[in-house]
Every structure is written in structure tokens, then in C-alpha cells.
Amino acid sequence: xxxxxxxxxxxxxxxxxxxxxxxxxxxxxxxxxxxxxxxxxxxxxxxxxxxxxxxxxxxxxxxxxxxxxxxxxxxxxxxxxxxxxxxxxxxxxxxxxxxxxxxxx
Numbered sequence: 001x002x003x004x005x006x007x008x009x010x011x012x013x014x015x016x017x018x019x020x021x022x023x024x025x026x027x028x029x030x031x032x033x034x035x036x037x038x039x040x041x042x043x044x045x046x047x048x049x050x051x052x053x054x055x056x057x058x059x060x061x062x063x064x065x066x067x068x069x070x071x072x073x074x075x076x077x078x079x080x081x082x083x084x085x086x087x088x089x090x091x092x093x094x095x096x097x098x099x100x101x102x103x104x105x
Contacts, residue, residue: 009024015033033056066091067079072089
């Protein structure tokens with residue numbers, strides 16, 4: 001600070017961005033930032049992945065979102081439709097679906 005009214009903000013810790021009027025602020029949900037961030041924004045997680053607000057310090061902190069009903073979670077590609085004659089409930093994070101009872105599909 002050189003005179004009253006002038007402010008120089010320090011870089012923010014990881015998971016924050018620099019708001020020039022208020023200082024360091026947590027990144028919104030599904031966004032991350034590295035340490036020493038002086039940018040006014042955070043970086044969005046890849047499609048299908050998310051992270052809690054203020055919790056992401058690197059892209060690898062973004063994890064796959066739970067899948068909708070009738071999908072399973074493939075850790076390489078994300079949510080994938082269940083095969084024929086299989087099902088899953090909503091918010092599925094399992095790597096498989098459940099087989100339908102015999103005679104149903």
C-alpha cells in the first residue's frame with residue numbers, strides 16, 4: 001500500500017481467485033485454481049466432473065459427478081449407459097449396473 005485507497009493484493013492460495021475489490025474469494029463449485037493465483041477467475045473442471053466450492057487446487061481434484069439412473073460410472077470416460085437388461089438407480093457412482101431379474105429386461 002503506497003497511499004490511502006491504494007491496495008495491492010497478495011496472490012491467493014489454491015482454490016481461490018482474486019477479486020480486486022474484495023480480495024481472495026473461494027472458487028465456485030466445479031472450478032479450481034492453483035496456488036499463487038492472481039487471476040480474476042478460476043478454471044472450470046472438465047465436462048462431467050466437479051469439485052466443492054473452495055476445494056479445488058488442481059484439475060485432478062475434479063472428480064466424476066454421480067450418474068443419472070440407467071448409467072454407471074466408468075472412471076476413464078464418465079457416465080455410460082447401462083447395457084441391455086441392466087439398471088442403476090439415480091446418483092450411481094458404481095462402476096457397474098445391476099442385472100434385471102430373470103425374465104425381465
